[in-house]
Amino acid sequence: MPHKIVDIKNVVIRFSGDSGDGMQLTGALFTDAAALWGNEFSTFPDFPAEIRAPQDTIAGVSGFQIHIGSVDVHTPGDLCDVLVAMNPAALRANAGRTKSTATIIIDADAFEEKRSTRAGFTTGDPIRELKLEDRTVIYAPITSLTKESLKDSGLDAKAVVRSKNMFALGICFYLFNRPLQATFNYFEKKFAKRPELIAANNKVLQDGFNYAGNIQAIHNTYNVKPAKYPKGTYRNINGNQATAWGFIAASEKSGRPLFCGSYPITPATSILEELAVRKDLGVKTLQCEDEIAGICTAIGAAFAGNLAITTTSGPGLSLKSEALGLAVITELPLVVVDVQRSGPSTGIPTKTEQTDLLQALYGRNGECPMVIMASHSPSHCFDAAFWAAKLALEHMMPVMLLSEGFIGNGSEPWRIPQMKDYPAIVPPLVDAVNDGEYFPFLRDEKRLARRWALPGTPGLMHRIGGLEKDNAGQVSSDPLVHEKMVRERAAKVERVADFIPPLKVFGEQEGDLLLVGWGGTFGHLYGAVKQLQSEHRRVGLAHFDYIHPLPKNTADVFKKFKTILVCELNNGQFADYLRSRHQEFYYRQYNKVQGQPFMVSEITGAVNAIL
């Protein structure tokens, strides 16, 4: 019986297995195929901290969720339509993430008694134990079929078994009528020096695809049409890559060489890795001895005239606190990126959270305000990094850019911008003695920015540092000078409000309830607003890319709604901040601190409970 091809708009697929099963690569290859097919997509790599966690344990399950669609893909999806479970632990860990209509593809070979027991199953019928009987379950002996497929490949037994993820990928490609060519091309490039691996991977992928077509278990396959994108050239981009590239763009636009001093820390490390590759564009990276050296080398580089950045995650930001104060008092351009993760302390290091906001705002000694910005999606990280660098360089001050593990690792399609459409970045450089002597802390009226005299320039020799100074740059402990300088530095930060875009409202422009968010929750909040609007709820979304200072129209936006609901992946840090900045409003909260992103259904549920 020929199978039926069903058109659907959206589908969510989750690949899951042991942390050594290659689920991240499988997901990435499915993503590439979706991108070339022209779908909208959003991905969510969700993996444990251990590189190779103990086999067949729940804690060791690595997942990669991807949402593809022809329209309205704002998040990686709440629950999945297709779950690939390479072992019993993966099935148990993800059973709750499947829709009741879901198809579950399991590697039947992995469900032997011992391994099922390790995952906590007791009866030999995991599906029934998990009450998944209404799902469509495809028991595919993926491991043994992979072995059979590669028996003449010449690969050793270990390499053969390692290829089983490609068999599973082949099944999924069949399920969604995807061409295999893009993946063949990937193998060809990846294994250019090992042709035997090209042949083997091609074969396993094709055999998986054929297997799915031959068995009677799959009655329908699905067609997710390409999305109607605006004209242009597109690419797939993840948040950390976009962050790195945004800084390179700012370096090109400002003419200031890019320097990154950093120390590896999950989930921020790939920004440093991406920048380290870019020596072709003159980027200098220094992998330091610790987090403190990361920021201190960057401060030195800023003093010497570079666009200096440092990248980290929450625990690293704690270590950088003192040096942040040094950047504030010396009024040097610097961007600090915090790709937030679950805390406190080491917390759940590979899981996402928004729990560093108060640290970013207030975690320094003295009166030490900084501009705080946030990226809200993988591709937005590019613009956020660009604008953070522009503000830092033109206003002569450190800027903190908050990202999150969820968007740092997540990816989405991105219409490639052209650099000619981006503004120039013009730092207030001094290149000669204009009015006699150079005074390091004299300010311009517009931005209150000091001028930047670079070492190496004749006639501008000056000394700056962590001691309080007057506008002329002389060390001073005069009480009134100190208070004046404290106020000037704070005013300079507040002045940034004149240079940032107004807060935009998505959905209803006025109405019953305003969702308020910041950072990586944007997709889920936006998706929730769309859905609530379709249910005739009068709901809008105000999502903050600029946190300190707040956009000037913030109160005007808040005024237009009866209820304000601040949604965050923390215990209410932004809500507390808003309470201190705009006390005239009453803020309700919806919070989640599980190391996991929101689900759209959680947001809509919270809104419906209020309205």
Add this chain to the structure above:
Amino acid sequence: MQYTPQDFKSKQEVKWCPGCGDYPILAAVQRAFPEICKTLGYTKERFVFVSGIGCASRFPYYMDTYGFHGIHGRAAAIATGVKVANPTLTVWQISGDGDALAIGGNHFIHAIRRNIDINILLHNNQIYGLTKGQYSPTSKLGKVTKTSPFGTVEHPFNPGELVLGARGTFFARTLDVDMKLTGEIMVASAKHDGTAVTEILQNCVIFNDGTHAHITGKTVREERTIVLRHGEPMIFGINRDKGLMLDGLQLKVVRIGEKGVTEKDILVHNAQETNPGIHMMLINMQAPDFPVALGVIRAVSDKTYDDNVRDQVLAVQAAATIKNVDDLLHSGTTWEVKN
């Protein structure tokens, strides 16, 4: 350009305690810089002084050069950033024994390991001065201070040993009171490519007065110190009649003219020897059995970090297909949407 010491004096009032060892060090540096400029063809805008926290760390304010007064312990990291960002600058770091070896110990050894082309002046007065008299990582074992009222129970660092342990390419030692030697070493340090560490044995007149007096005192100095110069025999003493020889694997002090020892038997200093064995022994010589070694003890040539960074960038750029950000954004897999 011909400079005078006056050209390196800033307008800032110098605020160290009267009698502080920092005064002669500052004067020696300000005197040496005209010669450095003359010898190496430098103009003064290329100098950047970077410091951490401590009495010595006020130094940059007093030099009419570019200067950055950092935070406690981080001078080496800040100096590293300055140098890597702009390798045409000549970077001098000023740190005390607490700044460089306690809170900043990690940055100190890693700067040396990388062989960043910076000059580190390590003012070693064996005490915390700015916080008013607590023991430091170089305080002698048993030293009584405010935080060790019954004497310290921890062994001090010998900074030179740390430098060699971190594969340092340059180590020199001088006395705050010997401005001529300090000046000579400043010039050698400036000429050295790589991390050049100079330990300056310094007096703290308030909290650790006389800590180096047993070797710096005018009457004992020539007997208890030896100034090493590359290519010259290791001879010392007020009558220049004592020298160093190897006895098996150990150094020993001998008297020239006694027991058949002639000047020819005395070791000749080779600062350029890559094997650190003899340098380590020289660094560890202590009074009263041995003279304390001063001068440039080690100066071996090796590629610097900043040179390697620059070479790598140039090599990659020569073969690069990505020339600008537009190229970068279009690199890898992309797809067209035409409608």
